[in-house]
Amino acid sequence: MTHKNAGYGLDREYRYGFETDIDTDMAPPGLNEDIVRLISAKKGEPDWLLDFRLRAYRRWLTMREPHWGNIDYPPIDYQALSYYAAPKKKAGPKSMDEVDPELIKTYDKLGIPLEEQKVLAGVAVDAIFDSVSVATTYKSHLAAQGILFCPISEAVREYPDLVRKYLGSVVPPSDNFFACLNSAVFSDGSFVYIPKGVKSPLELSSYFRINARNSGQFERTLIIAEEGSYVSYLEGCTAPQRDENQLHAAVVEIVVRNGAEVKYSTVQNWYPGDKNGRGGIYNFVTKRGVCHNNATLSWTQVETGSALTWKYPSCILKGDGAVGAFYSVALTNNHQMADTGTRMIHLGKNTTSTIISKGISAGRSSQTYRGLVRIGAAAENARNVSRCDSLLIGGLCAAHTIPAQECAHPSGVIEHEATTSKISEDQLFYAQARGLDAEQAVGLIVNGFCREVMQKLPMEFAVEAQKLIGVQLEGSVG
Amino acid sequence: MSLLEIKNVCASVGDKEILHDFSLTIGAGEIHAIMGPNGTGKSTLSYVVAGHPAYRVSAGSIMFKGKDLLAMTPDERANAGVFLAFQHPIELPGVTNALFLKTALNAKRRFNGEPDLDAVQYMKRLKARATALGVSDDMLKRPVNVGFSGGEKKKMETFQMAFLEPDLCLLDEMDSGLDVDALKIVSDAVNIMREKHRSFLIITHHERILEHIVPDVVHVMIGGKIVASGDKALAREIDKGGYEKYR
Amino acid sequence: MKSIDNIVSLSKNGRVVPVEPRADIRDISVSENEAVLLNILHVSGDVHVRVRLAGAGAKCVLNCIYLSNENNMNNIVLEVLHESKNTHSEQKIKGVATDGGQVALTGVIRIGKDAAQSVGLQHHRGILLSEKAQIAATPRLEILTDDVQCAHGSAIGALDERQVFYMMSRGIPEQTARPLLLKAFLHDIVPDDWHAVIDDWMARNV
Helix, strand or coil: CCCCCCCCCCCCCCCCCCCCCCEEEECCCCCCCCHHHHHHHCCCCCCHHHHHHHHHHHHCCCCCCCCCCCCCCCCCCCCCECCCCCCCCCCCCCHHCCHHHHHHHHHHHHHHCCCCCHHHHHHEEEEEEECEEEECHHHHHCCCCCCEEHHHHHHHHCCHHHHHHHHCCCCCCHHCCCHHHHHHHHHCCEEEEEEECCCCCEEEEEEEEEECEEECEEEEEEECCCCCCCCEEEEEECCCCCEEEEEEEEEEEEEEECCEEEEEEEECCCCCCCCCCEEEEEEEEEEEECCCCCCCCEEEEECCCCCCEEEEEEEEEEECEEEEEEEEEEEEEECCEEEEEEEEEEECCEEEEEEEEEEECCCEEEEEEEEEEEECCCCCCCEEEEEEEEEEECCEEEEEEEEEEEEECCEEEEEEEEEEECCHHHHHHHHHHHHCCCCHHHHHHHHHHHHHHCCCCHHHHHHHHHHHHHHCCCCCCC | CEEEEEEEEEEEEEEEEEEEEEEEEECCCCCCECCCCCCHHHHHHHHHHHHHCEEEEEEEEEEEEEEEHCCCCCHHHHHHEEEEEECCCCCCCCCCCCHHHHHHHHHHHHHCCCCCCCHHHHHHHHHHHHHCCCCHHHHHCCCCCCCCCCCHHHHHHHHHHHHHCCEEEEEEEECCCHHHHHHHHHHHHHHHHCCCCCCCEEEEECHHHHHHHHCCEEEEEECCEEEEEHHHHHHCCCCCCCCCHHH | CHHHHHEEEEEEEEECCCCCCCCCCCEEEECCCCCCCEECCCEEEEEEEEEEEECCCCCEEEEEEEEECCCCCEEEEEEEEECCCCCCEEEEEEEEEECCCCCEEEEEEEECCCCCCCCCEEEEEEEEEECEEEEEEEEEEEEECCCEEEEEEEEEECCCCHHHHHHHHHCCHHHHHHHHHHHHHHHCCCCCCHHHHHHHHHHHHH
């Protein structure tokens, strides 16, 4: 049938699996203090940051890789990886004209609105290619409002006091093995600062892409929203198709001051590996935000990529009246494994949190929702509502739901509901009886299943995310 | 040429044969009614024509517009012009009626080699039909059949039918559980849609709906077979005397 | 103060199977088309129950009440493992924690690869009656095949104040209304002859 996927923009294969041919400045494989010093020197960092890295590195040596997650993978040889890879370029680009045209082509293929005229689309982009931030658009437009949006390496040079004050304040290096590794070797990432009372007029966006072979990627993102400010931040990720596994260990820290609001949206589409489970990104990510009085932080994620995902975007609801939210769609197919969820830590009075998680497992994949809601002894009148729904497609996949709850204040309320189901034959037939083919029907039903979460995404992202779900489901309908 | 030609069909679900050597021919523009007691295979007939995978046809043939319907998937049948209004419409959580119908309409257009309607054209058409049938914007925004009352579900089935403009409409017990007002909405829609090229098969066990929609032919079905056929007088006779004499 | 013991009752296909309250009930295997009803009243210490729905069509209903006060740490692990086709389980867990009572509850539903057409349900509701009390619940749903129905719900919090108000608006004093609601909440899922034990515990601790 020729009408089959027409209009859905669906390609059979991973759409972002191209490689860009540019000279790469790459550190030799292996990790030791010299490499840490090399990274720091390459970036011309001040002593305090080198010291931060070295302390993290030494701490990392004493830590063990966590294996409590429901993911199974061969040992990672940390000495076989390269910890720094950058497109060769003498100095950072000052304007779009200076950006390597090959890179711009790459971003065009990714559909990123990098050109200035696309300001109409309302998106400001910071693009991270391997480990170095290549170009940040609309910087001047944002600067007029006092908003700082730049690569974190640039922030280290330009706004050292801010970076020094907040780096590691939400996710200390000792937090976990992967965060600690990131603290030692992070190469770039985004930095956002929204001054008091400012509502960012643009949605800020970063695109991350791993290009070089045998390299790990370790971005570090730091977002500070001062009192009464607002920002919506989008993050997208892709990587070329490769047979070997690549390591990605990122850290995102967010500080949300009194009355401020941060929306953080992710569409994660790292290369998931092939049908037989060969290749793909190992994605170990630590994301956390602290909310002060009446501050709001929402994490919205659509996770369709990566061979392995280990990720728990969390909210520390420290101030009274703080609000946290986690909206997640995770789709695994073939041999993908995802262990993802959130932690909502209620410390302040009248804090509220909402969790909506939609997991879809297909093929031979395995998926785990792992959550923790904790209402502390001082968190009077704290409230949490969680919903975790799993949809299974085919008899060979697995879905696990582990939503832990701890309540230490009698006025607290924690409510959780979870369901596991499959697409019923009746639903499929009903849609087919209205003229949809089997794949369209499954795509539509799955998108309906995810709708509550998709609605939380900014429009452009939602469209992209819906397509991704269609692409990732292909071949899963028997 | 007849629109639908069912010849000597045997169909079963699981190990149980439900239709035995069943035959029925419906000409273009005709309205047929099938009446029969519960469990006699009426719904099976509609599922077999629409292609429900749980029903296996072991013998016989079904031709629709001269094409072999049994060789087609349910969606191909729908796009070729078969519409089944379900007795128990299925809930599709999160899938709005507006999106569902857009997807279905464009599937049909592609099947016919036509370009997709864009969002504006589609909304225009949707709104026009919705207004005509008293379907509110709110109903269009709600997920398919989720949280709808029995009567509302039937109304939405009728709306889908009017919107997708099929050539053969199978109405499976559309009248069960409907109050007089809802029944009138459904039958009005059928009467409006009644055209030279469009045929209807109304499955019911009450004569009531046939007071609103006047059939050309009435069949009595018992034990997986048609045992008697006639005009609308047959329906009235059944209403008075029941099925006893046909058993 | 006199303390009460944990109580357990077990029946298979409607017939009572004797169990010692302190005896090891860790493993209960349910064979083909067998139905098991297990009731637990837990007031202290550790309990770890594992029910294996080993045969096709096996069914299990598991009701558990926990009562936690200053003197105890209630550590409860309930596991229901669906190992065969068409098996059904329903777990209902309710409890209260007062004073410095601490409850750690782990509730597992595992539906294995060979357990198609199975249904696993689990509901938990815990009520905190003091600022010092704590309830931690860790449900685990492990689903390894697609043709199943599984639902889980858990809620921890205080008594529903709307209910208290409704009763008071009908003239029932608060100090009568609260215990009444709590008893109704707990009595619901256990055998009638345990009600007196629960009421006695409530009278002494709440």
